[in-house]
Amino acid sequence: MKVFLNKCRQLFKDFSWKEVLDALLGGIVYSTLIFVPIYIILVETAMIFMHRLNTFVILITFAAMMNVYTINKLTAKALILKKPDTTTDIKSIWMTHSLIWMTIVFIIGLLFIFVLIPILWV
Amino acid sequence: MNELTNKAWPIVRLLLIPYLCLLFLLVYPIQYYMDAPGGLAEVENLIEIDYNQEKVAQGSISTTYIIVVNRPSFFQFIVGYFSPYTTIAALTGSYADYTNEERSQISYWDKYTSVDASLIVAFLAAQIDNPDITISYVEKVLVYSKASYLSNYQSIAFGDEFIKVEGDNGTVTVVSEIANNTLLSNAYDFTFKNSNNEMYTVTLTKDATTNKFGITFRASYFVDKELTFPSYRVVNSNIGGPSGGLLQTLAIYNMLVKEDITQGLKIAGTGTIGYDGSVGYIGGVKQKIATAYMNKVDVFFIPSLDSNYYYDNYVEAIRACEELGINPDGWVIPIATFADALDYLQGLGE
Numbered sequence: 464m465k466v467f468l469n470k471c472r473q474l475f476k477d478f479s480w481k482e483v484l485d486a487l488l489g490g491i492v493y494s495t496l497i498f499v500p501i502y503i504i505l506v507e508t509a510m511i512f513m514h515r516l517n518t519f520v521i522l523i524t525f526a527a528m529m530n531v532y533t534i535n536k537l538t539a540k541a542l543i544l545k546k547p548d549t550t551t552d553i554k555s556i557w558m559t560h561s562l563i564w565m566t567i568v569f570i571i572g573l574l575f576i577f578v579l580i581p582i583l584w585v
Numbered sequence: 586m587n588e589l590t591n592k593a594w595p596i597v598r599l600l601l602i603p604y605l606c607l608l609f610l611l612v613y614p615i616q617y618y619m620d621a622p623g624g625l626a627e628v629e630n631l632i633e634i635d636y637n638q639e640k641v642a643q644g645s646i647s648t649t650y651i652i653v654v655n656r657p658s659f660f661q662f663i664v665g666y667f668s669p670y671t672t673i674a675a676l677t678g679s680y681a682d683y684t685n686e687e688r689s690q691i692s693y694w695d696k697y698t699s700v701d702a703s704l705i706v707a708f709l710a711a712q713i714d715n716p717d718i719t720i721s722y723v724e725k726v727l728v729y730s731k732a733s734y735l736s737n738y739q740s741i742a743f744g745d746e747f748i749k750v751e752g753d754n755g756t757v758t759v760v761s762e763i764a765n766n767t768l769l770s771n772a773y774d775f776t777f778k779n780s781n782n783e784m785y786t787v788t789l790t791k792d793a794t795t796n797k798f799g800i801t802f803r804a805s806y807f808v809d810k811e812l813t814f815p816s817y818r819v820v821n822s823n824i825g826g827p828s829g830g831l832l833q834t835l836a837i838y839n840m841l842v843k844e845d846i847t848q849g850l851k852i853a854g855t856g857t858i859g860y861d862g863s864v865g866y867i868g869g870v871k872q873k874i875a876t877a878y879m880n881k882v883d884v885f886f887i888p889s890l891d892s893n894y895y896y897d898n899y900v901e902a903i904r905a906c907e908e909l910g911i912n913p914d915g916w917v918i919p920i921a922t923f924a925d926a927l928d929y930l931q932g933l934g935e
Contacts, residue, residue: 488586492586493589493593500607503612504611507611507657508661510652511619511665513621514621514622514624514879537589540589541586541589544589544592545588
């Protein structure tokens with residue numbers, strides 16, 4: 464954790480807040496463009512195979528985890544494109560960041576399967 | 586962001602048109618509806634009766650619901666077409682003119698009136714052996730369907746109660762007398778009561794082509810909760826439609842009587858319930874059979890009123906079983922009335 468925070472400090476020495484946010488925005492926009500059709504396909508297919516709802520929740524959770532990973536991957540790519548000669552270990556920062564968020568998405572998926580769907584369905 | 590755009594622009598430009606085509610296939614709705622398998626809903630989770638609280642049923646009684654996709658996208662149509670469990674058909678008649686929200690409203694009222702019908706039939710059946718059980722109900726006439734040419738279409742909602750119409754020979758409050766009292770003019774003042782108990786009057790004009798107002802009423806009985814014992818509570822659910830009537834009736838009856846009619850079995854089924862205890866046809870038989878089979882039910886009740894009729898639900902169920910490779914023996918049970926279902930279950934216990 465300490466190593467990660469040190470790397471983050473280094474990142475903000477090399478890049479301004481505005482540059483990091485701009486890269487993040489790019490990551491979110493492009494990964495959304497990629498994942499919107501995937502989400503629609505999964506939700507529309509789930510509506511037809513509602514008797515396999517849990518399977519589709521697992522697939523949607525997996526897609527959301529991939530979405531988070533793609534956001535971070537593209538953000539890292541955008542930052543490297545901004546400053547190709549940067550000394551910050553951008554890839555490992557965003558990999559750690561994506562792992563944290565993927566874990567959160569995974570937990571939300573489990574909550575849906577084991578808590579929310581049994582309570583709210585029907 | 587600009588760096589990513591510059592880097593990705595050649596790919597974005599190449600994929601833009603296929604991407605937009607894909608989105609069109611995914612979101613553009615078409616005039617069809619699709620029935621797909623759904624699940625089982627245990628009635629005791631949907632209707633709670635404050636009676637026999639110490640009684641624990643060994644088995645369960647569930648309604649069988651299916652998923653109806655109104656106006657699917659092209660993508661859903663294609664997926665559904667290749668699924669053995671789905672049925673796809675074009676939206677026709679007045680249903681084609683209804684919005685998805687209006688179809689949901691109709692479905693809600695079908696469910697609402699079916700629950701009250703189940704309560705009435707079950708309470709009256711249980712009352713035979715237990716006079717403590719009482720139920721009181723009143724008849725109301727509700728708006729059931731609206732043609733696209735109905736004047737003041739937006740003012741009248743599904744489920745609004747018909748109160749009166751100022752007819753040729755005075756005020757008419759009985760639906761069957763409307764036609765004979767609206768012959769001399771093209772426009773008449775109708776009074777309705779909405780779901781907030783507010784009365785309103787609208788002028789309805791006859792359509793020039795059909796010479797009709799374009800509204801259909803249906804009489805239903807509504808339980809008076811204040812004068813009914815034991816008290817009950819209906820839980821809100823996403824399930825609509827009248828097809829749970831029979832199973833709701835069985836479950837309510839089971840909550841009111843001392844014996845356990847479930848016999849420890851997982852009971853499901855389908856069929857509307859009439860106020861006289863008769864069972865009526867439903868749609869989506871194939872999907873309901875598939876749902877019941879996937880959920881491994883022990884007994885599945887299905888309406889059987891005329892075995893010579895091609896669309897008799899039991900005949901349809903047998904056809905669906907053949908199509909899906911399911912053996913119907915011993916668990917798909919044809920019934921015509923609530924009493925038939927009750928006799929079958931009580932027969933299992935003897």
